[in-house]
Amino acid sequence: MIPLEDGFQDVIGKAARGLGLADEALARVAGVTADEVRRVKEGEFHEQVIRRLAPVLHLGGDALVALGKGEYRPRAVGTIPGFLAFNTHWADMTVNAYLVWDLKSREAAAFDTGGDCTEMLGAIRERGLQLQCILITHAHGDHIAALDRLKAETGAPAYVGEREPLEGADPFVAGREFRIGSLSIRTLLTSGHSPGGITYLVAGGARLLAIVGDSLFAGSMGGGNVSYADALRNNREKILTLPLETVLCPGHGPLTTVGEEREHNPFFVP
Known part of the structure; x- marks a missing residue:
């Protein structure tokens, strides 16, 4: 765990x-x-x-x-068809990356790369997936450490929010929508931890998913390194207003849901 x-x-x-x-x-x-x-x-x-x-x-x-007191841990989300999470080491920490795909077309999108994309590449090959794009939540080193390798071995293009230009990734304006088979991926600007952090809202699969990067963690949030006020506001207004059952996929720590965080996250409860 x-x-x-x-x-x-x-x-x-x-x-x-x-x-x-x-x-x-x-x-x-x-x-x-x-x-x-x-x-x-x-x-x-x-x-x-x-x-x-x-x-x-x-x-x-x-x-x-x-x-x-160690009394809080988000309830297990369980297996989600068409979704995998990867937790890899980078320096003295671990970092998450995600893979989402359309069950019929086998078209897929990767979200961040983590410190090592070996396991993700294996999952893509084993499941016969076609990686269409690599979507970056933000440009901190632990989230893009394996970007060059993932691009080289899959041929997939990478995209990043325009406020965090990154060599090897095409910039886009928040609000753009990507499509992967029958899945739609909306992009929300959730800056604060970083200048242009993006949350990707994936609809059309078994569960509504929000890949939030370091904007929000189970029981916590990113550091608000750029703007603490913006980080709080974006989390409240753009993430925690999503349906309660939305699965939150953070850059670090376990999966959680909007409902869990609205009830248990110290930054956002009364």
């Missing part, structure tokens, strides 16, 4: 950075000591301190505590 990408301490750290709150300022507003803030951010679980920090950071206290 793929572990959660973030623990409670990561969520607290991302929120504090996004809001521009240093430890001393956060401690003063929350009514705790700066040392207590530092210890929590280092992974020491202290429920009372966490509950004091949560409202200051605009995080759901119950959801944050559940994450800290």
Whole structure:
């Protein structure tokens, strides 16, 4: 099982950075000591301190505590016909990539490449798929590490949102729709973690899929490195407004659903 990408301490750290709150300022507003803030951010679980920090950071206290106690994990999505997830190593982390295909035509699309596309290439050959395109969620190195190889061995073109130009990938304007056999793939601009992050909404298969890159994780979200406010807004308005049963396919960590994250993600619950 793929572990959660973030623990409670990561969520607290991302929120504090996004809001521009240093430890001393956060401690003063929350009514705790700066040392207590530092210890929590280092992974020491202290429920009372966490509950004091949560409202200051605009995080759901119950959801944050559940994450800290290890009580949250998204329910298993199960097998989805025409869909495979790949979890590969890159540096000191693991990263996800995905393969989606039309069951009749066998036409397929890849989403990101992960650190190594060997397993994906094997799946394409074993299932007799024809890779039509490689769709990049964002241009961070862990998501495109095997792009050259995947293109060379399949002949498929690569595409990336225009705000993150990438050598070897054709840029497109968010809102473009791709078609793979009977599947439609809508593109949504979900920037914030990166300048032009794209969420791909895949309809026409067994489940509605949203390949979200690092915009959103099970129980957390990307770092909001470019704009924390934009990251929160795009997640709320463009991803978490999708139907509750929509399967969310993040760049790191396990699969989840819109319903799970609206109920359990500390960034987005009351």
